[in-house]
Amino acid sequence: MLDIVIESRKASIGPNLTVNRILPFRLRRMVGPFIFMDHAGPVRAEVPDAGEYDVLPHPHIGLSTVSYLFGGTVTHRDSLGVEQVIKPGEVNWMTAGSGIAHSERFEDPAVLAGGELEMIQTWVALPEKDEESAPSFHNYTVEQLPVFTDTGVWMRLIAGNAYGLLSSVKTSSPLFYLHVVLSQGARFGLPKEHAERGIYIAKGSIEVNGNTYGEGKLLVFTKGGDPLIIAKEKATLMLLGGEPLGNRYIWWNFVSSRKERIEQAKEDWKQGRIILPPNDNDTFIPLPEDKSRPSGPPPEVLS
Structure with missing residues (x-):
């Protein structure tokens, strides 16, 4: 669901x-x-x-x-x-x-x-x-990342396990992370073995349960459901999730x-106790002057 x-x-x-x-x-x-x-x-x-x-x-x-x-x-x-x-x-x-x-x-x-x-x-x-x-x-x-193809479906497993594939990327907890490309009209489903699952639509649009969703949206699903995903046009998706x-x-x-x-x-x-990259240490981003407590979404997050 x-x-x-x-x-x-x-x-x-x-x-x-x-x-x-x-x-x-x-x-x-x-x-x-x-x-x-x-x-x-x-x-x-x-x-x-x-x-x-x-x-x-x-x-x-x-x-x-x-x-x-x-x-x-x-x-x-x-x-x-x-x-x-x-x-x-x-x-x-x-x-x-x-x-x-x-x-x-x-x-x-x-x-x-x-x-x-x-x-x-x-x-x-x-x-x-x-x-x-x-x-x-x-x-x-x-070359180290597994790829699977089927009619209208291409996907690369970035990390974790899904659809019978296992990535060699070392992780610390059970998860899955995939890059998926669907041709127009292709049908696809989510991996069922993970507790929390999401689909980010990077490009194109998909249909789920009769509703169409376009790029820039993250769809999050509850455990156990098996939603049918239909590509309304060529779509690039990032699938992610795992155990909380x-x-x-x-x-x-x-x-x-x-x-x-x-x-x-x-x-x-x-205080400089987290050292800078030795080959990139001329400048750095100072700590933001923010008095908020670390509980809600951050005012500014850098990658």
Whole structure:
């Protein structure tokens, strides 16, 4: 059964970069362990300047960031000294754990000028036992991710398990995350083995239970139902969900099961205890001057 439909909202993550924010939402904070979702692009800059769209170094705790590109390239640098150019179809899985800082820079002007840059970024909350784990980073190439095709259906399993497929991406809790492309008229169903399930419509439109939904919407379903999904036109979908982890607090770029841990992270960033990427440490994003408690949706969240 369809539980809720979430309409994406515009959010700024930099002076020149606006994204569609899907999660968190005031009436639905999480879907399985997924606590955050942004859709950036396609970005087109007529005369792109170097660094115009970059996201400067900023911190995270208590989560994994998952970056997935439809088009373009992004250069990732982090506190571990990792420098990785991510390409379409690959997965950048960075686990912040006890604390990490990273930047995302768009260093190819031709990509921006050509309107090729388009990215989905999600955050996956960590189980309580893993919230203070050591930070880590992994890049998974296209060849490492399982793909399935059928009449009118193409899908890549980004992480977790679904439809009998199993991804090699290392995760901390039961989940699924897929990139699905449906041809017009194709019929599709959701995986049944997961407690919480959602469909984000990145492009095109689909019909569910006789109603049509277009791009920019996240449809969240209750457990056990088997909704029939029909592509009204060619559609690109991101399917995500899994087992819930319990309540999580979120403020700015910090996620934790404990409010006091977020307060500690604020102070750690102000005092420089979360180190900057060694190969990108000339500038950084300062802690926002916000007095709100870490309980509701953040006033501003950076990827």
